[in-house]
Amino acid sequence: MAIRRPILAEPDHRYLRRRANRRVRKQRLTRNLFRFMMVATVNAIIASIVIYAAFRGVDHFLRSDEFALERIELRGVEHGSAEALHTRLAPFNGRNLFYLSLDDIEHTLQRDPWVREASVKRMLPRAMRISITEREPVAWVLLHGVPHMIDETGFAIGPADTASDTNLPVITGVDGLPREQLLERIRMGVSLVERLNRTSPVFAAQVSELDLSSRDRVVARTSDGGPPLLLDPEQVERNVNTYLGLRSEIAHRVGPARYVDLRWRDRIAVMPNSKNRFQEGT
Structure with missing residues (x-):
C-alpha cells in the first residue's frame, strides 16, 4: 500500500505583500513627519531671530538720543501767540520722536483758545512740523x-x-x-x-x-x-x-x-x- 505524502499549503503571498506595504508606509510616514518637524523647527528659529531683531530695532528707535526732539516748526499762527504755543510744547522737547504721541501733542495745542485744529508731522531726525488752523x-x-x-x-x-x-x-x-x-x-x-x-x-x-x-x-x-x-x-x-x-x-x-x-x-x-x-x- 502506497503511503501518501502530506500536501503542504503554499503561503498566501497576498498577506505577505500587505505586511510589507504597512512597513513601507510606516517608514515613509516617519520620514515625512521628521522632515516636517525639522522644517518647522528651522522656520521657528528664523522667525524668532527676525522678531528679536525687529524688537531690538524698535527699541533702539524708541530709546536712541539720535531722534530726540530739538526743533518745532509752527505754521499758520497769525492771531495767536507762537511763543505761548512753544511754551505749551516745552514738555515734549528732548523726547524721542518715535515715542511721542501725536494725538497728545494735538490735544495740548487745542487747549490754546486760538487753536481750532492742529496737524502734527515728524521730521526726522530731530524736528517736528505743526500746521495750525486758528479760530476766525x-x-x-x-x-x-x-x-x-x-x-x-x-x-x-x-x-x-x-x-x-x-x-x-x-x-x-x-x-x-x-x-x-x-x-x-x-x-x-x-x-x-x-x-x-x-x-x-x-x-x-x-x-x-x-x-x-x-x-x-x-x-x-x-x-x-x-x-x-x-x-x-x-x-x-x-x-x-x-x-x-x-x-x-x-x-x-x-x-x-x-x-x-x-x-x-x-x-x-x-x-x-x-x-x-x-x-x-x-
Missing part, C-alpha cells in the same frame, strides 16, 4: 463789562488786548443772562453777523454794535454815528440795502432821527428827534 474772530461779546472775542461757532477766544481787531462788531444785551440763554443769544448774534456779511457786506463793515436785549428787534449801530437801526431778527438784511441808498435823502428830509425801523416789508419807518414829526419812506 467774527465779533466781540460784552460779558461783565469786558469785551471777549468770539469765533463763528460762538466760542469765546478771550478778552481784548492791544493786538485785538477793533473793527469787529460788538454784541451787547446778553450780559447777565443764564448760561443756556447766553449761549443761545451769542450763537444768534454770530449768525446775524455772518448773514449780514453775506447779504450786505458794505453795511456789515459799518456795523459797530448789535444789541440783542429784545427778542423782537436787533438794534444796530454804525461806526459813522448814524441813527440806531431796528432790524428784523428773522431777516436781518431786510431793507438794509434800500436804506443805504436812501440814507442821504432821509437825513436831508428828516434831519437827525431817533431811530430808523427796517423791520417791515418794503417799508422804512423813520422816527425824527422832534416828537411831532414822523415820516415813512418806501
